[in-house]
Amino acid sequence: MLKQRHQLFVALLAAADASVVIAACLGAWALRRVMIEGFWPVSWENWIKEPLILFTLPIVIASLWVSGLYRPMRDRNIVSELSQLARATIAALVALVVVLWVIGNNVIGGTEGYAPARLLGHQMDSGRLQIGTLAILLPTLLGLERACFRLALRSIRRRGWNLRHVAVLGAGRLGQITCRTLERNLWTGIKVSYFISHLDHTKRTQWSGHPIRGGLADLETTLETHRVDSVFIALPNARASVLSNVLERLERFAIDVRIVPDVQLRFTPARMSVNELDGMPILSYRENTQYGLGGISKRALDILGSLVGIVLFSPVMLACAAAVAMTSPGPVIFRQRRVSIGGEKFNIYKFRTMRLVDDEQPLSCPLPGTQPPPPRSITGTPRAGVNSPPADRFRIDGWTDHDDPRITPVGRFLRRTSLDELPQLFNVLFGRMSLVGPRPERPELIARFREDWRGYMLRQHVKAGITGWAQVNGLRGQTSLRKRLQYDLFYIRHWSLWFDLRILLLTAFRGFVHPNAR
Template sequence: MLKQRHRLFVTLFGVADAVAVAAASFAAVLVRHAVFPAEPWPAGAIGWVRAALIAVSVPVTVATLAALGLYKPRREGSLFGEFWLVCRAGLVSVGTIVVTLWAIGSGLLQAPLPPGSPTPIVLGVAITDPARLQLGALAVLIPGLVGVQRLGLRLVLRAMRRRGRNLRHVAIVGTGRLGQIAHRTLTRNAWTGLGVAYFISHHAQTQRTECQGVPVVGGLADLDAIIDARPVDAVYVALPGSMGGELAGLLRRLERHAVDVRVIPDVQPRYLPVSMAVSELEGMPILSYRESPLSGPGGVLKRAIDIVGACIALCIFAPVMLAAAIAVRLDSPGPIIFRQTRISLGGESFQIYKFRTMRHLADETGLPAWTARDDDRVTRVGRWLRKTSLDELPQLFNVLRGDMALVGPRPERPELIDRFRDDWRGYMLRQHVKAGMTGWAQVHGFRGDTSLRKRLQYDLFYIRNWSIWLDLRILGLTLIRGFVHPNAM
């Protein structure tokens, strides 16, 4: 029954994708003629080009989506990751259209405006070639329409699963800490539709009858009989690390049953890894234990937001920065901008920029430390700049240079990092992302001379749970309460 439902959903997604791509093809033609209404076309050419676009784009896009695994079960996958794959499929489709139509000489790629025709302006850009406009529109419309319809279908499926429909029943092998973590995680994420039917103890025999409210139906010695008597769709193997030597034998036993098998490795220390991924090299599985969450498409999007956001912020705050620079110059002798070596992504050092808030050379004591409240080294203007966090505005140039991001853990000095890396387990995980102008810890009040333990906890939460939406939330909280804060000194 479940496999029949899966085939039904695959068909549904395939048909919906094909319709969305066809609609994108027609819409691209409409965009072309809306911008160039007087463009001369031979009789029947519009219909021919539309048919050619659909004939090429629909199968190519659907085939690319299939090759990228988007018609496989994706209950544990993220919506953002799926949308990125849809964008890749759209680009492949447009590239194939360009090559195909060029090869058959359709004329789509060689249709400049007639002499003397007015040049339309779209988003401030002069458009001189209708064909390129159409292909550009198609490159945007395919991911847009396919992504929107897939988002809608995924949200409908998630809502159904929360209501107890379209469920997959799973068994968890292991009643220890790891098995209990697996159960809690699946329970919290009801949208996956993965419901735990029962536990199988990691001991050969057990007298235990329940674990976290779920039945424990036996031990490893009875595994085959249990699965035969109580069929499930998938088995999650969550053995303690001390039983690693028994994993291969257990997997061989599970090969006798028509179930999907998921292995949860016992690699969850006090500070969880940044992210984990599995790859393969000539059949050898490789588990990436500490990989930056920004190493994929998310990092590209985050960088784009950083550049756009920094440019907008510089335009908005330019008068404020000019006034602050004048105030610093008039208040005390010394440079306007303070530079200091800090550490960011991958342990790379860079020069951070800030408006100078201390007396010139007052920080050259050789003793790395944070500024204390009522520090007599801070100037009158500097105290106000620190209180309002306006001394940080020059770091927008660090963001544009790529040294920092708008959002991330605050950068530290190399001497402090050398001290903290041994004293605080997990501290170096902060270097798996770029340092930021603001962060999860800062918007919760942990800045300046505050609890290092709390700041580290908030930084690690940000790194492990990073998303574009979390970044936008932090930026919003910074605007609301981040500029003036009692812990800013």
């Protein structure tokens, strides 16, 4: 019954998609005719004969089908579907252009007797105008249609229709997490009916608000008596050895089977994915989303942003360099080794903000007439019970206090306004850093932090950045390392090009001047 319902929904969805494609072609054709002829010619006969609709409809539907957009959508959210839809639409438009080019350049172009259309003062061939309009209308209308279809499905499922009943095999912590996750995402239309214990026998009758209908010894009897559409296997690692036997026994039933692995998800940098290589399934536990098309788009943003920044801020950089050179002796640029993606070491370049210390005077010694501040823990707060700094305090902690006596007046202003970071735009341009990413750290500090903080090395899965999610949320200077790490991992897990643009906008409005940037 449910499979018949699914086929009905697929047919309805395909019909809705076809209607949207036809509407987009009609809109593109109408705009072309109006811009070329200057009025609305209601000539349906001519429009039906248009080659564009003849090729667009099958190509788009085929692209959506190949992209898996007619498979059950219960296990993907709206963002994932729209992203998949965008890729399928781009592929369809490319295929359409190739087909039209192979058939002939004038297949949709030549409206004889009329001058070319003008757009923004430039002549525009009518065929290109029609394709360009279609490229805008098609993804927009398809996205709106898919969103409306989801809303309709959600409304139907709230009324108890089109639900998929499942059993969770595993009455433990993982089974409870699985059940709560499914119940939290009601838009999937999946309803947990009962649990099956991961033990052979059990006396428990309830778990996580649902009945337990026996154990593994009663698996076949339970599934025959209490029919479900799918089984979610959520076995704890201690019972992983029985998985092959369970899968073999489930082959006797016409139900879907899904496996929830018992892995720690807290520090995964991105969503896990399952791929297949020559028939071998591969579960990607850590997969960097900044590779492939995502990496290309991020690199393009870095190149464009760094070039624009260098041009716009070149007068400011010259002024900063002059101010540093005139107010304290020493080089204008401060250079230090840091670590970026994959443990790759590089030099950061900043405007020097501190006085130089004689080689014979160790960094741990305060300047004459000053008192050294108390040492800080890696959370940014003083260690309790410590009255004097360690001999190599500055070298071990690695972070400069805002009241460090070596900071010059000009340097304090540069730090407060983050203008000392401007030379790092050249590192971004040359590919050593990114505009957005976790802040780079020194190699010796990374060796220390990775032992103290679980998940810290996941920061090395992406390029270090000038600004980041932690920085625009005020985590700069003497702030908690734990919170910085949490924000960095959130950025890595949820990275997208739009997220980068959002961080850059927040940096422009509130990131340059901040009380902690000193």
